[in-house]
Amino acid sequence: xxxxxQTQPGMFVQEKEAVxxxxxxxxxxxxxxxxxxxxxSSGEMIFLIYQGSYDQQNATxxxxxxxxxxxxxxxxxxxxxxxxxxxxxxxxAMREVRRSGSARQLTFGSxxxxxxLP
Amino acid sequence: DGGITQSPKYLFRKEGQNVxxxxxxxxxxxxxxxxxxxxxxxxxLIYYSQIVNDFQKxxxxxxxxxxxxxxxxxxxTVTSAQKNPTAFxxxxxxxxxxxxxxxxxxxxxxxxxxxxx
Numbered sequence: 054x055x056x057x058x059q060t061q062p063g064m065f066v067q068e069k070e071a072v073x074x075x076x077x078x079x080x081x082x083x084x085x086x087x088x089x090x091x092x093x094s095s096g097e098m099i100f101l102i103y104q105g106s107y108d109q110q111n112a113t114x115x116x117x118x119x120x121x122x123x124x125x126x127x128x129x130x131x132x133x134x135x136x137x138x139x140x141x142x143x144x145x146a147m148r149e150v151r152r153s154g155s156a157r158q159l160t161f162g163s164x165x166x167x168x169x170l171p
Numbered sequence: 172d173g174g175i176t177q178s179p180k181y182l183f184r185k186e187g188q189n190v191x192x193x194x195x196x197x198x199x200x201x202x203x204x205x206x207x208x209x210x211x212x213x214x215x216l217i218y219y220s221q222i223v224n225d226f227q228k229x230x231x232x233x234x235x236x237x238x239x240x241x242x243x244x245x246x247x248t249v250t251s252a253q254k255n256p257t258a259f260x261x262x263x264x265x266x267x268x269x270x271x272x273x274x275x276x277x278x279x280x281x282x283x284x285x286x287x288x
Contacts, residue, residue, distance in 0.1 A: 057213075088276060096259060098214075098279035144213055158204075158229070159277060161213035 055079065057145050057162035064167050066135045073120070074130040074165045076145030085149045087128040088159065089119065092142040101143075104128055135169045142166050174198065175280035177262050182285045184249070184256070192247045192283045194262035203245035204263040204277060207231060214261060220245055249285065257287045 058077045066072035078087065089101040104112045104119045112119040120129040132139055143166075146159040175196045184190045196203065202221050206214040216229030220239040234253025239245055245264075249256045263277040 062211075090279075096261075096282040096284070098261060098263070098277075100276040100278070103276060146213075158216055158219060159214075161215075163211070163213045 055162075056160045057147055059145055059162035059165050061165045062163075064165055065170055066132075066167065067170050068137060069134055071131060071133045072135055072167065074132070074143050074145075074167065076128045076130065076162060078126050078128060078145075078147050080126075080147065080149050082149040085147055087119070087121070088146040088148070089117070089128075089130045090144045090146060091139075092144060092164070094141070098144070102130065132167075137169050137171060140167060140169045175262060175264055175278055177260075177280035177283050179283060180281065182283055184285065184287050186287055187251045189248055189250050190285070192249070192260055192262075192285070194245045194247065194280060195243055196245075196262075196264045196278075196280075197243060198264055198278060199242070200264035200266055200278070201242070202265045203239070204265075205229075205235070205237065205245070205247045206261045206263065208259040208261060208282075217247065217260075256285055259284050 056079050060075055085106045087104045091099045091101055102112050102114045102117045102119050104121045111121050116133045118131045120131055142164045144164045145162045148159050178193045204219045205217040207217055208214050215231050217231055217235050218226055218229050218237040220226035223239055223242050226237050226239050234250055236248045260283045262280040265277045
């Protein structure tokens with residue numbers, strides 16, 4: 054079974070509009086963390102936002118927010134006021150404490166290619 | 172500036188040759204990782220190391236080897252046993268073992284694109 058599922062291979066959004074990128078996950082570990090990374094065409098991975106499984110509030114970082122629905126096992130990324138520079142590949146990732154122990158192993162989804170239109 | 176460097180940016184290899192990818196970090200991080208990324212796919216973990224002189228296999232370790240003789244360095248060797256080595260390789264590092272908070276994130280290098288001719 055897929056640990057991290059991103060069902061949108063590609064998304065388009067008009068500049069200045071908001072967009073939601075979907076991510077669902079599968080784990081039986083009660084302690085886990087969810088991450089979103091941005092990968093521009095140059096290839097580097099840029100950390101965007103983090104949500105812990107015990108966090109009571111949804112994470113926010115500037116224009117990025119995470120819509121965390123624990124019962125549904127979803128952790129969707131919301132980008133508000135899209136900019137042309139937001140065009141990139143976006144990856145959702147998870148770390149399970151029980152599986153990884155003290156290591157920081159991440160399991161990644163297959164990604165969503167976001168294109169912002171002028 | 173603190174960060175992770177990978178070299179070379181592009182690497183070409185003939186079939187049957189071993190090749191070593193460099194990864195260096197000056198973030199004083201204990202843990203380091205190697206990932207492989209194929210076109211249109213996410214990252215898959217090859218090897219990781221939590222501390223000097225120790226490393227563990229990830230999900231796709233076959234055909235790869237690593238060493239961790241220094242805290243700053245975690246080179247990856249792609250051996251001739253790796254049947255399909257053409258891919259984008261990313262190195263990452265993170266703080267030592269503990270749990271909690273967004274500072275758990277992994278910091279990534281710029282990557283090395285390996286092509287087998």
